[in-house]
Amino acid sequence: MKVTYIEHSGFLLDTEKEYFLFDYYKGDIPDMDRNKPLTVFVSHKHSDHYNPEIFKLLDKYPHTKYVIAKGVPLKYYIARYKDMGINLEESVMSVVKNNVYNISLFNGNEIKVTTLKSTDAGVAYLLECGGKTYYHAGDLNLWLWEGESRKYNKNMECAYFTELEKLKNIHIDIGFVPLDPRQESNAYKGLETFMEYTDTDMVFPMHFWGEYDIIKMFIKKNHIYKNKIKVIKNKGQVFKI
Numbered sequence: 706m707k708v709t710y711i712e713h714s715g716f717l718l719d720t721e722k723e724y725f726l727f728d729y730y731k732g733d734i735p736d737m738d739r740n741k742p743l744t745v746f747v748s749h750k751h752s753d754h755y756n757p758e759i760f761k762l763l764d765k766y767p768h769t770k771y772v773i774a775k776g777v778p779l780k781y782y783i784a785r786y787k788d789m790g791i792n793l794e795e796s797v798m799s800v801v802k803n804n805v806y807n808i809s810l811f812n813g814n815e816i817k818v819t820t821l822k823s824t825d826a827g828v829a830y831l832l833e834c835g836g837k838t839y840y841h842a843g844d845l846n847l848w849l850w851e852g853e854s855r856k857y858n859k860n861m862e863c864a865y866f867t868e869l870e871k872l873k874n875i876h877i878d879i880g881f882v883p884l885d886p887r888q889e890s891n892a893y894k895g896l897e898t899f900m901e902y903t904d905t906d907m908v909f910p911m912h913f914w915g916e917y918d919i920i921k922m923f924i925k926k927n928h929i930y931k932n933k934i935k936v937i938k939n940k941g942q943v944f945k946i
């Protein structure tokens with residue numbers, strides 16, 4: 706298995722049998738084997754999680770499917786591709802929060818996709834495939850801010866715990882979870898809480914706006930997780946697992 710860090714919250718997961726691309730918005734997508742199925746996930750419409758360029762992948766990789774949270778603007782692209790003779794609608798599955806989807810891939814494998822409700826916009830994805838479980842948070846995080854009211858931060862905590870509760874009793878092999886330096890003194894809390902409340906083997910921090918050092922700082926403070934947190938050092942870095 707291989708994980709490529711593209712940029713921000715964008716990752717390519719290569720399970721050997723299939724590819725999963727999460728929240729691509731910029732950076733280089735590695736060349737892939739066009740005979741293997743590719744599933745592209747979009748957690749929500751924010752421009753740091755969604756770039757309509759992803760639809761071009763269908764030209765190059767015919768076995769591509771899209772799993773896209775409701776609310777992401779699609780109409781324009783569906784019409785544009787129709788003009789080019791490509792029926793994008795056939796390849797796109799629009800998903801809503803708190804639901805389960807079984808999707809058949811072109812290689813005959815089935816994947817199960819469970820959606821959670823983000824504490825920001827859209828959904829987080831839990832993906833089960835080939836006996837493994839993967840989690841991509843999108844913008845589901847403990848968004849505590851120094852400048853916010855106590856009430857706001859309290860409600861945020863409640864909302865985050867409600868979602869983490871859904872991951873209880875689920876073993877996660879690989880998680881992709883925000884670690885955002887903009888939250889200042891609150892920056893570590895989302896990931897710390899995630900590590901504490903879920904049974905996750907390995908986590909790739911994301912959404913750190915190019916401030917790679919925050920990962921090392923997080924590990925320094927949370928030494929118990931040092932074998933579980935992957936240290937990302939640059940764009941395009943490939944992790945063999």
Ligand SMILES: [Zn+2]
Nearest residue numbers: 751753754844
């Ligand atoms: Zn974001």
